[in-house]
Amino acid sequence: MSQNIKPLIELKDLRRSFQSGDLKVEVLKGISLTIEKGEFIAIMGASGSGKSTLMNIIGGLDYLSKGTYHFNGREISQYSEDELAELRRENFGFIFQRYHLLNTLSAEGNVEMPAIYSGMPANLRHQRASELLARLGLSERQDYYPTQLSGGQQQRVSIARALMNGGEIILADEPTGALDSESGKAVLEILKELNEAGHTIIMVTHDPDVASHANRIIEIKDGLIIADTKNQTQESALSAENGLSTLTWKKASGFSQIIQRVSNAFKMAIISMKMQRLRTFLTMLGIIIGIASVVLVIALGRGSTDQIIADIRNMGTNTLTVYPGSGFGDRRSQSIQSLRPSDVDALKELPFIHSVTPVVSTSVEARYGNISAINTQVQGVGTQFFDVQGYDITQGIAFDEVSEATLALEAVVDENTVKTFFPNGENPIGTVIILGQLPVQIVGVATSKSQNMFSSDSMNIWIPYSSAMHRMTGGTSFRNITIRVNDGVEMSLAENSITDTLTDLHGKKDFFIYNADAIKEMVESTTLVMRILITSIALISLLVGGIGVMNIMLVSVAERTKEIGMRMAVGARKSDISQQFLIESVLVCLLGGTIGLLFALFVGFLVQQAGDTIPLSFSIPSIVFSFLAAFFIGILFGYFPAKKAAELAPIEALERS
Missing domain, CATH: 3.40.50.300 (P-loop containing nucleotide triphosphate hydrolases)
Known part of the structure; x- marks a missing residue:
């Protein structure tokens, strides 16, 4: 070979190292090689x-990491990303x-x-x-x-x-x-x-x-x-x-090539959406919900505001609920057993506490006669549960402290349970139903004061928490503890004091507190600007829709990481990757926005046909504003995951599991 002819590939003292935590791992330690x-x-x-x-x-x-790599005589470090x-x-x-x-x-x-x-x-x-x-x-x-x-x-x-x-x-x-x-x-x-x-x-x-x-x-x-x-x-x-x-x-020429690239990206986006229908639907779900929420919330208007305030008041005031874990999104919360009877005893000693209601929960098959219901929700609660949570005892009585102390086999049921087990209108009081293998006697029927807002077809049965723990679950911890604070006590101060008490008992903060009273205070304190509040709720709903798009798009990027790596390996530019994801986002937002709008209008039609007392008034400006706002938010939240996909290193994308 003539000395004037440069090798196809020439490597000199090539090194490659990776950072693994605080440790630097050197994979290639000085490779020198020529390939003709x-x-x-x-x-x-x-x-x-x-x-x-x-x-x-x-x-x-x-x-x-170090060294030189020449391809056809040109140093590889001189190449741009597109090159x-x-x-x-x-x-x-x-x-x-x-x-x-x-x-x-x-x-x-x-x-x-x-x-x-x-x-x-x-x-x-x-x-x-x-x-x-x-x-x-x-x-x-x-x-x-x-x-x-x-x-x-x-x-x-x-x-x-x-x-x-x-x-x-x-x-x-x-x-x-x-x-x-x-x-x-x-x-x-x-x-x-x-x-x-x-x-x-x-x-x-x-x-x-x-x-x-x-x-x-x-x-x-x-x-x-x-x-x-x-x-x-x-x-x-x-x-x-x-x-x-x-x-x-x-x-093709420059402009024709751009048109061709966009056209091809559009076709690939359509193919990807078509072949991954479920993922496409999940991606657009945030926009569907956001659009529908905005249109419906604005349409509800002042009439729904009054209903919200009434329902919140009926739920019970001055309540705090303690849950295990770090927050509602904590997946470990089910395995954390940090709330125990000793916590209830300690909380009852606090001077500003009106009542404390522990809650344990399980699902069993409930039977009465030849009627059975699987996955029935059974909750073990305290005697003050119904007052705190806003339930009326419409038939019979609630269990008392004696029932708790004696592990009584007594139960209070909701109206859905009565309809299921007593469809012919029989009196449920005094009858015995079977919860799993445990016979319990119905002593009362409870009806939620806020059932219009939180109506459900699920069956709920409540028994003394002591009975639930010792006779059913065998557990030693509670799912949550609901606390009612005395009237006139500042809720934030009460929450801080409860937090300090439980943290001292546990030695760490392995719980979080939900303040239900904050909703009532927020709504009641803003009655003069209720329309602004409704608009804010609508915008928050729309933002949640955008966040939903972002989350699913990020999941999509993670799911399609190897696809991204493959496309880069065969020569896709970063702009090609981001372009395809952006086009997918645009299409998803357009389709999701349309479906969300149609869904909101359909719900409004059904409500009006049902003769609901809450008025619904759809206006063209609010529909246009909501649709455009959701559309652009969807594009924004879809674009950044696409940009993240484009910034992946090819080998990182290919090798990521």
Whole structure:
């Protein structure tokens, strides 16, 4: 080789390290290597030796920490992000052990992916993909989806994808690792054929038999090259004349290319939404709820305000509820057993406490005669529960302190339970029902004062908490403790005092307090500006809708991380990734906004047909304002997850589980 001819790839003292907490892990410790055009190289090494990291750096999927990497004489650090994407798109073709095919696209669609990002016209893409699949023996499988193909067939699709834009350099990471022996041999024959046709092959493997097919074997151990040997292999049985030739074509002009990119991104967004209907629906659910909430809340107006105030007053005032955990979103709260009978005794000693009501809960099968109801909610409560929570005892009596002390088998039921077990209007008082294996006698029927606001078809049965703990759950802790504070006591001061008391008892703050009285105080203190409050609630509902879109879009990004990595590996620019997600967000917002508006109007129609006393008045300005506001909020919250997706490093996205 003449000294004036520069090698295709030249690495000097290449190093790659990762930060793992406070520990710096050096994977590559000084790799120096040159690769000439047309070579067939096998990089061998045990797991963790750094061979895959080296291949990822060569392919522009990962970044070196120190050293130099020249591709065709140009230092890789001089490449911009878009130029690196072009390098992957135009010069490299990746063959992955796990294929990394998109299940939402057919075999032909997966093969066409690199050409979409290179701007190849649709007719040439179809022609090129069909030709490649036919040459690889998949002409009858072009319209099959990856899940309909065998492992060997999926690997052939990934090979065709690697060759779509020419594939001057083929990077194969354990290409036979997930295949049976026959499929593996076929893939190796294809790689040898490609090498004979002029492609440079860089293959990573840990198998010496696989490596023996290459004409140069580089061994890596602990991030260092320990051997670089030539290998004499048998000639391939396939003729180079049958090689997979490249296709030349002329790129569109600048403006036409932009239109083409947007059009292709739009089509891919439609395909993704169509193939992932549930995810699409969940993504738009926040906008649907936000739009519907805004329109309905504004329509309710002053009439609903009066009803809210009345219902809040009927719920019971001056109440605080203590829950285990750090907040309502704490998934560990079910396993935290921090609220115990000793807490109730301590709280009763506080001078500003009117009453304390512990609550334990369980679901059982309830039976009466030949009628049974599964998953019936049984709550063990204190004697003051019904006063604190705003229930009237409409029949019979509530249990008392004697019932608590004697673990009485007595129960108070709600009207839904009465309707279920006594459909013919029998008197439930004195009858015995079976809760799981426990017989209890109904002593009272309770009706919620705020049932118009919190109506439910669920059945509720209350028994003394002592009976529930000792005879049913066997537990020693409460689900929550509800506290009623004496009139005239400042609720914030009471909450702080309760927090200090329980923290001292527990030795830590493993609970949180919900102040139900804050809602009443807020509404009653703003009666003169009630319309402003309603508007604020509407805007909050809309904001919640936007947050819902953001959350599901973030879930979508996490769910599709490997897809993002694959798209980047085949040459997608960061702008291509963000563009596709943004278009998806726009479409989701448009569709979700329309559905939300129609849903709100439909609910209003049903309410009016039912003759509800709460007036609903829909106005064109409020509908337009709500729809546009939700639309732009949805776009905003959808765009940032898309931007986050675009900023992922290709190798990070590909390897993330």
